[in-house]
Amino acid sequence: MTEKIKTIAKINNVSIMLIDDADKLVPIRPICEALGIDDKNQRSKIKNDEILGSVGVLSTSTGKDGKQYEMFCLPYMYALGWIFTINPKNVKEESQEPIIRYKMECYTALFNHFVGQSEFLEHKQKAIEKQLEDIEKIRSDYGNQKLLLSEAKKALNKVKEMTFEQWQINKRQLSIDFPN
Numbered sequence: 001m002t003e004k005i006k007t008i009a010k011i012n013n014v015s016i017m018l019i020d021d022a023d024k025l026v027p028i029r030p031i032c033e034a035l036g037i038d039d040k041n042q043r044s045k046i047k048n049d050e051i052l053g054s055v056g057v058l059s060t061s062t063g064k065d066g067k068q069y070e071m072f073c074l075p076y077m078y079a080l081g082w083i084f085t086i087n088p089k090n091v092k093e094e095s096q097e098p099i100i101r102y103k104m105e106c107y108t109a110l111f112n113h114f115v116g117q118s119e120f121l122e123h124k125q126k127a128i129e130k131q132l133e134d135i136e137k138i139r140s141d142y143g144n145q146k147l148l149l150s151e152a153k154k155a156l157n158k159v160k161e162m163t164f165e166q167w168q169i170n171k172r173q174l175s176i177d178f179p180n
Helices: 031-034 039-048 076-084 093-163 164-169
Strands: 005-011 013-018 025-027 057-062 068-075
Touching: 005 164, 025 031, 025 076, 031 039, 057 093, 068 076, 076 093, 076 164
Parallel strands: none
Antiparallel strands: 005 013, 013 025, 025 068, 057 068
């Protein structure tokens, strides 16, 4: 499979590249350079991490200059989490605010995923229960109204079926008893 290199972000005017092959890998060195942190320390930190250590790989890729380079990379999915672990105090001053903002967005995303989703489900369940109560009340009211309608139709049919003789026996009165 051929690889494509594409820019997925810019940090301090440095392009963060994605090796868009089957593995979708992100080299960490350009990110470290853009943030002003030592890539060797970060590579060591990644290798010692119980999760990142198992997914970090060396990959050979073609640079913009057309030459082949071996780069330490993380799968795209994990690179975003690794950036979250970077301490803003350890990056160059102009990178501190973007890292803090990024971490805040990560905290919000985690909250929305874990808590926000359960909050949504709780509200949804309450709305479903209320709607079921409303439906049951309407169903009950409908049943009562249907019974009243049936009784009114019977009374109407009694009047329709009344004969002249019955009317005379009934003291010349038409009596329709509508249900209440």
